[in-house]
Amino acid sequence: MPLPPLLLSLLAGLVLAPYLPFERPALSAAVAALLLLVAFFLPFRWRILPACCGVCLLAFSLVTQAQRPPEYPNALHRFVGAEPLAVTGEVYAVGRSSSGNLYYDLQIEHLINRGLEIPVNGNLRLYLDASEAPFVAGDRLSFMGRLRRPRLFGTPGEFDFVRYLARRGIFTLAYVKRPEAIARLAVRREASLFERWRQSNAGLIRRALPHRPDLAGLVRALAQGERLDVSPQHRELLASGGIAHLFAISGLHFGLVAAGLYLAGAWWWRRSTWLLELCPPRRLLPLLLLPLLYGYLHFCGGAISSWRAFLMLAAGALVMVSLRRVSALRALAAVALVLLLSDPLLVYEAGFQLSFAATLGILLMMRRCYPLLRERVLWQRYPLLVMVTTLSATLATLPFMLLHFQQFAPAGALTNLLAVPLVSFLLLPLALLGTLLGPLCPVAARTCFSLCGDLLEGLLRGVESLLNWPGLAARDWAPSLSEWWLVCLLLVGVGLLFAGRRRLTACALLVACCTMLPWGEKPAIALTALSVGHGEALLVSFGGDRHVLVDAGGFPGSSYDVGERLVAPALARLGVKRLDAVVLTHEHPDHMLGLAKVLERVPCSELWTNVAQSRLPETVQQRLVAGDLMLHVPSPGWQDLGAISKGLQLFSPGEADNANDRSLVVYLRQGVQGALLCGDLEQPGVAQLLAEPPPGPVTLLKLPHHGSRHSAQEKLLDGFEPEVALVSAGNGGRYRLPHPDTLALYAQSAVPLWRTDLHGTLRLATDGLEWRVTRWKEGAFR
Structure with missing residues (x-):
């Protein structure tokens, strides 16, 4: 059975699994086994189709099963709740998150709940506010903390942290503020060599x-x-x-270590007449060196690129022993197949994608270029070899660099x-x-x-x-999704051109596919409520061409930057290349802290706010001073937003003692439909808004202050009689918003209330006749 079709089928199943969720992995695995069994008994030329279908279904089953927490009774995730528990476990890994937070991965031994010691089984990621790591692998720790499950916010372009942890066998999180709150136990496992x-x-x-x-x-x-x-x-x-790749243990490191070991071993081998009579060193010595290379693999931490390099060397050693000729591409495909079958969630890791893409690009390019480079003299050959290798690796990894890091x-x-x-x-x-x-x-x-x-x-x-x-x-x-696929298809086309003239037809088909990429619907007005926890970030789009961001979310007292981690990736995923304006309703951190990173990543020329310039984030102030951003302070009452005023107006309540009651209000209108975004207004601000209502109907109401009972929700509901309501809120937390009184009010009114804490990111679109509500699910608004 040829490897490429099986590998492509496995990759297709693994990549499509998150978008086509299958809730019965056992059934999928049974059907896959049946198809593979049928393929085994069929004649060779008829095997490919059932075998590929079976492998694809097997991938669905593997992904679903790998992301499910264990079901045994004493599993750690079963003790998640609001009550703090005393937890004891052993550290097996230490690291830092992308936001700089120190974390420890622990194998939990037992916990104490209401004075009762309960043995448990499971891994835990413990976050700690500390600049230096006070504990090391092998330490046994005990602490008090509230266990929680990792969850996604539900925004487009969001890093799938839940899947990332599931691959590491972690389904539970905890947080401790100070190292002093953690006790290192006297009994410690003896560290390995x-x-x-x-x-x-x-x-x-x-x-x-x-x-x-x-x-x-x-x-x-x-x-x-x-x-x-x-x-x-x-x-x-x-x-x-x-050059970041040079500081990750990969083929370069393993190649140098293997070369050093081989030279030393070959020198010793040639000193023995018996060994030379047995076989030449290049036939058996690489296989004998594998245990040493395996030890180096464990010494350097066993990263994905390290495993890929080790398995490639192991495949080469086996080829030497068997005296068979196997292409490097076939060996790479076999290594990828083995890794993905043993660890299916590996396919979503940036390290796996970058490592294999770079290796594939280098191998494909070298097939064409190395015969030409070999004819050059040494001083010309080496720099050209480095240039060709770098260029091929850069082009091959470009789609994945853009996908994960948005950087070139x-x-x-x-x-x-x-x-x-x-x-x-x-x-x-x-x-x-x-x-x-x-x-x-x-x-x-x-x-x-x-x-x-x-x-x-x-x-x-x-x-x-x-x-x-x-x-x-x-x-x-x-890049937006369509642009990303365009880059991928163009690079595949370039690769096919290097494969020979016979592939020109395939290149033409790829170019045709590029011109037919779906660009999505562009309603007259689309309001996208991003799920950013307890905060608010709303994107207003007019025909898909003009975009205004209302607030940018934020977590006060946290190193987690909502603008960098949620809002900016969401804008990129939705194809927003430029913001015509940003409206900052008021100065509270859950609306403002994400603004700096958003303006750093997405071009914007206008900022509308009544927040004093000195209270804005420092980098935003620098942009204002440099003239990169123009500040507009609206006067009290209703007004247009200058050149982008068509369909959008602002209301400024003017002076108020409470910052919430100084919130700017945004009004959108298209035909007989109108949307009112009320910021964080409380009762005095709501009273002023009702006294000066917007110049049109309000059929969509964004509840003020995340559904607080102090924001005169009943007066707004009675005064505007909306058809649809929206609230931006976080899941759980100390605020417990929207308030139960607000939920009861809308339940009695029969007005549908859409919530970002329950429904994730929402898009409410209209062409002037009615509001259509869709949720972000499995990579699209559905």
């Missing part, structure tokens, strides 16, 4: 670079694949320079010419040599790490200099 070696090596690196902890973090990443101490500034620099690094083509030889022949050998010498001669190891840090500092300065050249700075590009 690799753990002790990693901890000792990390200590040597820190002592070798005592005054440069930021460089020590990068040396540690090179030596053992741990990025815990890499600073955010260095992460951004490496990503902007296109044009400097990579030049920086890799400098960085790849420096890392390959100096930095990485020094880091590996220091790691090897650490247990034997710590002084020599520290010398290696110190020299590695000096060279690394020079490399970073060179990258910074190149990034200052015109056109080489990293560029943020958040």
